[in-house]
Amino acid sequence: MTGRAGAPGALTVPPGYRIGAWAVGHLLGAGAFGSVYAARRAEPEQGLPLPARAALKFLPTGTRTPRQLRHLSELAERETEVLRRVRTPRLIRLYEVLTVDDPGRPELDGATVLVLEEAAGSLDTLLAGGAVPQAGPALLAQVCEGLDQLHGAGWVHGDLKPGNVLLMADGTARLGDFNMAAELEGTHAYSPAFATPDYTPPDQFWAEVGERGTKIRPTADIWAFGVLAHVVLPGPLPLPGGPPAARRDAALRYARGQEELRLSAELPEHWRDIVQDCLARRHED
Incomplete structure (x- = not known):
């Protein structure tokens, strides 16, 4: 995924925003269906072995029409299903899947977040x-x-x-x-x-x-x-x-x-x- 913050599917997530054990850093890329941010682990490991750094892929589900929501949900499910079921050395690794619960930010509320292996x-x-x-x-x-x-x-x-x-x-x-x-x-x-x-x-x-x-x-x-x-x-x-x-x-x-x-x-x-x-x-x- 490449692009700018102004791409059609881009989500603006402020630096330091917390989701699960992660603190959001700078934008890595944005495409038609989401945005990817660098992140660091801000909490100790609790159960899952998590790295110190990761990439967070935000797939938006807020403030959309029902048809758009269904389409975005299907895209998120596709990617999650592949990464959960096909774990091989040449596919990027998925650590966990999170959901944003933040009614105060309707554009982010309900977004699916994939916590992925960080690439260079x-x-x-x-x-x-x-x-x-x-x-x-x-x-x-x-x-x-x-x-x-x-x-x-x-x-x-x-x-x-x-x-x-x-x-x-x-x-x-x-x-x-x-x-x-x-x-x-x-x-x-x-x-x-x-x-x-x-x-x-x-x-x-x-x-x-x-x-x-x-x-x-x-x-x-x-x-x-x-x-x-x-x-x-x-x-x-x-x-x-x-x-x-x-x-x-x-x-x-x-x-x-x-x-x-x-x-x-x-x-x-x-x-x-x-x-x-x-x-x-x-x-x-």
Whole structure:
């Protein structure tokens, strides 16, 4: 999750605000569905082994319409369910789940708070610095491990992108932000009708949206990984276009055989094959 305090789903939480054993620190990032703050443990451990520092992800439920509340509640439940049931070395760790009880702050009252393992940053912020990480191939291998662990447990991430690849203090990578995650029911899962266009496979753009959301398959994560690898290794996005709408149209033309990928000449040859395989035109391929 990346962004500013002014992002649509951002919650402003004052420094020093207490929730459970935690005191809120500075804002780490904000996205469409919540805000993440640094935090320190302000109370001694009582039962659960808690670290001295953590990241608090606030998922808002205050002052919203009933439909918005239901949607936000479902997103919080998705992320909590994944992190409780899929505990692997390549997924960010969940310590506990709290609920804000503060009627005096209606924008915060009732918010779900995920107490997460603290990361040092994200792949997004690393790439924003302009330097291609030398550890890029190793980080991508760790992202693959995380996807393999997630898929093996029967889940699709649904929103893989640089901002959701978290970098730890030891330089390793973890997958985070599971608001869009979906549990497989056979070959498909059902995800909210929301995605990051540049990392979304073309077939998802015309997928039918039903009462349970959009049908999604693990190949959606494979496509997203192909885009991620091309950006990291290094290169621009593999489909041309200035604004996101133009790139989306290019992806649709590519899926129909009317457009070609524009892979960077700097992409190592063995990675070129991997990226091309990930970015196959059709799910069946």
